Amino acid sequence: MATGSRPLVAIRNVSKQFANGTIAVRDVNLDLAAGEFVSLLGPSGCGKSTLLRMVAGLGDPSVGTIDWMGSAHDAWGRPARELGFVFQDPTLMPWATALDNVVLPLKLAGVNRGEAAARGAEMLALVGLKGFETSYPRELSGGMKMRVSIARALVTHPKILLMDEPFAALDEITRHKLNDDLLRLWEANRFTAVFVTHSVFESVYLSQRIVVMAARPGRVMADLRVGAPYPRDDMFRTSADYAHWCRIASETLKEAISA
Numbered sequence: 001m002a003t004g005s006r007p008l009v010a011i012r013n014v015s016k017q018f019a020n021g022t023i024a025v026r027d028v029n030l031d032l033a034a035g036e037f038v039s040l041l042g043p044s045g046c047g048k049s050t051l052l053r054m055v056a057g058l059g060d061p062s063v064g065t066i067d068w069m070g071s072a073h074d075a076w077g078r079p080a081r082e083l084g085f086v087f088q089d090p091t092l093m094p095w096a097t098a099l100d101n102v103v104l105p106l107k108l109a110g111v112n113r114g115e116a117a118a119r120g121a122e123m124l125a126l127v128g129l130k131g132f133e134t135s136y137p138r139e140l141s142g143g144m145k146m147r148v149s150i151a152r153a154l155v156t157h158p159k160i161l162l163m164d165e166p167f168a169a170l171d172e173i174t175r176h177k178l179n180d181d182l183l184r185l186w187e188a189n190r191f192t193a194v195f196v197t198h199s200v201f202e203s204v205y206l207s208q209r210i211v212v213m214a215a216r217p218g219r220v221m222a223d224l225r226v227g228a229p230y231p232r233d234d235m236f237r238t239s240a241d242y243a244h245w246c247r248i249a250s251e252t253l254k255e256a257i258s259a
């Protein structure tokens with residue numbers, strides 16, 4: 001991956017202190033390269049979500065900068081962040097169909113109705129929901145709702161997809177399936193993927209790179225490269241190579257927590 005080239009996002013000396021005095025993250029330095037798959041791995045409270053939200057512009061750092069390199073800026077000097085965000089909860093509009101949920105970002109961007117519907121339907125098909133365009137969220141399973149959420153995040157073809165523990169509430173079989181589908185989408189489209197998780201297994205399965213964080217205060221402890229090739233599939237999940245990388249990631253996480 002293009003890790004040697006100019007980063008897509010450069011996080012420099014970033015700290016975040018909330019009004020109640022909590023230091024959520026301290027002195028984080030991180031480059032996100034175009035097209036890479038990175039996981040932020042760490043225990044509860046280590047600032048993963050806070051960091052991800054700041055990359056998305058949902059909250060500013062107290063100290064430091066987050067630069068979207070090479071992005072256009074608006075009249076106020078704010079970067080045009082081309083991103084999609086997937087939360088742990090699918091956050092769908094219950095009164096709208098799957099298709100209407102997916103096309104919302106296109107509508108907000110002023111894309112005309114016909115084109116938005118075509119692009120939305122195409123995206124739903126890519127996440128395995130062809131035929132469910134007119135279904136309402138209440139008619140969909142948890143995994144299907146999350147697929148709609150991913151389709152909505154990707155429908156604008158963002159440069160970066162930020163995901164905050166998107167599969168944590170799903171059963172293991174559904175989570176594995178969604179992991180596979182996410183990798184397939186990433187390999188086909190090569191957006192930058194930033195994935196927050198506390199699961200060592202999930203981070204190893206998905207990522208080229210795992211940024212290991214520790215809490216109190218939240219900080220980056222290690223930056224691990226997962227040297228296993230893609231495509232990754234069920235064969236990989238049961239391989240000695242996967243077990244090897246899980247062991248390394250697990251030991252790194254243990255060291256980070258006890259440091």
Ligand SMILES: Nc1ncnc2c1ncn2[C@@H]1O[C@H](COP(=O)(O)OP(=O)(O)OP(=O)(O)O)[C@@H](O)[C@H]1O
Nearest residue numbers: 018020022023024043044045046047048049050051
């Ligand atoms: N709005 C807020 N006001 C005050 N403190 C906050 C706020 N948001 C988060 N925190 C605190 O900042 C720290 C980091 O929280 P954050 O949610 O980023 O961690 P996390 O690693 O994503 O945790 P989890 O895995 O449990 O979601 C925690 O101590 C949390 O209580």
